[in-house]
Amino acid sequence: MENSNRRKARVVELLKVVVTEGDGNEAPLKEVTQYWSKEGEVLFKKASGYQFGNLIR
Numbered sequence: 743m744e745n746s747n748r749r750k751a752r753v754v755e756l757l758k759v760v761v762t763e764g765d766g767n768e769a770p771l772k773e774v775t776q777y778w779s780k781e782g783e784v785l786f787k788k789a790s791g792y793q794f795g796n797l798i799r
Contacts, residue, residue: 755780763789 757778764771773790 756785 759776775788
């Protein structure tokens with residue numbers, strides 16, 4: 743990792759949780775990956791490009 747501006751880097755433990763969001767009607771169902779701190783704080787979420795809306799009727 744070459745970057746002369748980088749000040750610090752370290753490995754940290756996170757909890758990775760995969761959930762389904764949406765109601766399947768107005769909001770299509772989609773898979774969302776959440777990353778949590780060990781203290782129980784959601785740090786960030788990443789939605790997949792895959793939606794389940796067309797599969798469920």
